[in-house]
Amino acid sequence: MIDIMYSSGDLLPRQAAAASANIPSDSRAPHILAIVxxxxxLSGLLVALRCYVRLFLLRKFLPDDGVIVASLLCAFGVLACFIGESHHGVGLFSDDIKPEDFQILSEYMFYHAIVIVLGISLVKVSLALFLLRFASPNKNLKRFITGALVFLIIFTVACILTLIFQCLPVRAAWDFSLRENARCYSMKTYLSIGEFNSAINIATDFVFATLPAFMFYKVQVNKRTRVSLMGILSLGYFACAAGIVKTVLQSQIFDEPDPYRDCQYLIWNCIELNVGIIAASFPTIKPLVKSVIGTTLSFTSGVRSGKRNGQGYHTTSIVFRSGPLTGLIGGVKRT
Known part of the structure; x- marks a missing residue:
């Protein structure tokens, strides 16, 4: 979860010294900003729809909804950092970044890393709170999810503290004039810490992507509905895959001569965050997308009853049962 592409004590001064005053016109910043x-x-749209469903259809806004909104705010913070970074070197070759821009770029990336670490963790905290509502009948599963949630919170705090105090004084992380008397992690140490934390991050991604399929495998619904439900809830594997790609790029970041040109590492880091938000929100908006993914899910917690009308056609009424799965798979309690 340590998501930094700089911060080594000897890398930044070398790159800053090599920077020139000529900025080319072929910056890839617009391409990067378009992706991010x-x-x-898309994440904002999904969270907005989720909030609409919770507030106006189900009339129940829960803690996991609030946490995912906080995660979305982190995603907007990351976008703001990308915009700022695009004005100070992102999209350019390293040799084309001015020394004064490089220092500002480094400061943006200092905050960028902290915000994205927090955002990715909040996605999993939201999912853990969501799953806890369905784990009540199984005490062992509830203990496992609670333990994973506590571990995740402690781990996130440790990661953020590692990012904040990568240099002492803290400002030396981006203010090169303080580097001479500052104490900073070496490149090797920082990369090792980052790779270890990324491995833990992938493991937690996998756990939280697998738990929904495990928990809802025995839900009493027809096969088609069960497959659809498990498929939607397992979208977290895409976030897990993005985390793996990001980790591979992370191991190569200090070998890249122009890490700011394409920013592949930062882009995949952003993909991991936003795909996680989308995966965590998609199951909650079933009432609004049932026409796309099929109407079957709308009836899984209800019972059909039908009778013929005067013209010989069937008129169908649906009785919805309230319960934990109501909001998950699209049922809206009728009164």
Missing amino acids: GSLTG
Whole structure:
């Protein structure tokens, strides 16, 4: 979860010294911003729909909804960092970044890393709170999810503290004039910490992507509905895959001569965050997308009853049962 592409004590001064005053016109910043902006916009749409369903259809806004909104705010914060970074070197070759821009870029990335670590963790906290509502009948499962949630919170705090105090004084992380007397992690140490934390992050991604399929495998619904439900709830594997790609790129970041040109590592980091938000929100908006993924899910917690009308056609009424799965698979309690 340590998501930094700089911060080594000897890398930044070398790159800053090599920077020149000539900025080319072929910056890839617009391309990068288009990707990040599209992902963030899609996440925002899904969370907005989720809030609409919770507030106006189910009339029940729960803690996991509030946490996912906080995660979305982190995603917007990451987008804001990308925008700021695009004005100070992102999209350019390292040799084309001015020294004064490089220092501002480094400060943006300092906050960028903290915000995205927090956002990714909040997605999993939201999912853990969501799953706890369905784990009540199984005490062992409830203990496992609670333990995973506590571990995740402690781990996140440790990661953020590692990011904040990568240099002492803290400002030396981006203010190169303080580097001479500062104490900072070496490149090797920082990369090792980052890879270890990324491995833990992938493991927690996998756990929280697998738990829904495990928990809802025996739900008493027809086979088609069960497959659809488990498929939707397992979208977290895409976030897990993004985390794996990000980790591979992370191990190569200090070998890249121009890490700011394409920003593949940062882009995949952003993909991991936004796909996680989308995966966590998609199951909750079933009432609004049932026409796309099929109407079967709308009836899984209800009972059909039908009778012929005067013209010989069937008129169908549906009685919805309230319960934990009501909001998950699209049923809206009728009064």
